[in-house]
Amino acid sequence: MSFTVAVAGASGYAGGELLRLLAAHPEFILTTVTAHSNAGQSVGSVHPHLRSLADMVFVETTPENLNGHDIVFLALPHGASGALTAQLDEGVLVVDCGADHRLESEEDWAAFYGGEFYGAWSYGVPELLHADGTRQRDRLIGATRIAAPGCNASTVELSLAPGIAAGVIEATDIVSVLAVGPSGAGRALKTNLLASEILGSANPYAVGGTHRHIPEIIQGLRWAGATEATVSFTPVLVPMSRGILATTTARLAPGVDADGIRAAWEAAYAEEPFVHVLPAGSFPRTADVLGANTALIGLAVDEAAGRVIIVTAVDNLAKGTAGAAIQSANIALGLAETCGLNINGVAP
Structure with a gap:
């Protein structure tokens, strides 16, 4: 059909x-x-x-x-x-x-x-875990009105939701710093997005809790089970046309070690076609997801600081926006979720 x-x-x-x-x-x-x-x-x-x-x-x-x-x-x-x-x-x-x-x-x-x-409307991040053990895709089946996510927001939500849902991290001291490409700001002419302004430079913006994706992130973490969440979120424009590399850290819950962290994320995404947890010691690059509807996640535990570090790479225009929109539409219409979407990036 x-x-x-x-x-x-x-x-x-x-x-x-x-x-x-x-x-x-x-x-x-x-x-x-x-x-x-x-x-x-x-x-x-x-x-x-x-x-x-x-x-x-x-x-x-x-x-x-x-x-x-x-x-x-x-x-x-x-x-x-x-x-x-x-x-x-x-x-x-x-x-x-x-x-x-x-x-x-x-x-x-x-x-x-x-x-x-x-x-x-129904939120278009199918893989997002909920506290009751369901996922957001269950709320997309048969939907006629879907809100595709903010690219930064969905990247951070997917980074953190497994830890929140499993109770292995705390939600009240989360720090997330994102390297982002300027295509996320749209195609309209803006002085701060001119090549002469961003080439050879890294430029933070919306510093100090002012970015519009913050309430969306907290909303997603609340669905995952966080009764109270605080997120210090800082995006940084870098000279790549597209992509997000999100480095997010959170405090470990008492008694949790590196094995418990990895088990939570691997269990959450083991069957997901578009969200993949990399082997221990491996971390993604934005180049690895260019043009793909794929989120790649690397994990590490800083035992001295008592924190987990989650590094997630997505293409902000693909998995971050258009890919998520089409993936959600597939689910709503009863098609295979992967229909028309690719997990393979473009390299070099």
Whole structure:
């Protein structure tokens, strides 16, 4: 069975990644691509790498152009999708890659985003553990409204959830520092993202608990069983176009050793097709997941400090955004979760 697909905001980086992955999906038929300032242009003129879609033409992002499809993927700035989705047919599967429907707390939305609060949809991180032993994928089956995650948030959630759920780490002194590529900030022209500003430099931003993904991370840790969580989260822009390398540390729970840590993470992800725990002593690189819907995790225990170190690599545009969106759509529609998605990266 095949499904017709529209992608809104398809001229941006996240939208382009959706197009790249959808082009290889055997059950999804891409029929409509929309844009704002690029409406009327061809896909090939905006995304020259998408040769199989080069002749498609972007149309305006309107409810009329999006309705009538089986699936609509939204790759719009935060605040832009909430009002639009209210005008889409109830029967269509809508997957929002923006932030508008990720947070359950209206207070958190007001504090970190602002503007109208549109409410939470089913959260699109299938592998995320819950305290009752289930996973987030159980809440995606049959869903018609899905919120794809923030790339930084899902990376940290996947890093920590096994330890929280198993009770082998503490949730009140978590520190996470992420090296991130600038494509996560979108395609719009920004001075701080110019090549002359980031090449040869590492640039921290949103320092001091101000990053918008923090409440999303804490929400995920709460689902995993943390009654109270505190996360010191610092992203750092580095000169790679795409990718996230998250180094996260947490205090060990009393009596837990390195064997207990590894057992918790390996048990959590042993059967997962897209989240892999590396052997002891091995740690991932962002190059290892380039273009893949894969999260790679390396673990170490600093016995002197009494902390676990979790190093996780993802492609922010693939597993961090578009891949998670398509993976979640597969689950919602009853397709094989891996349909149209690749675990293999591109190297060198």
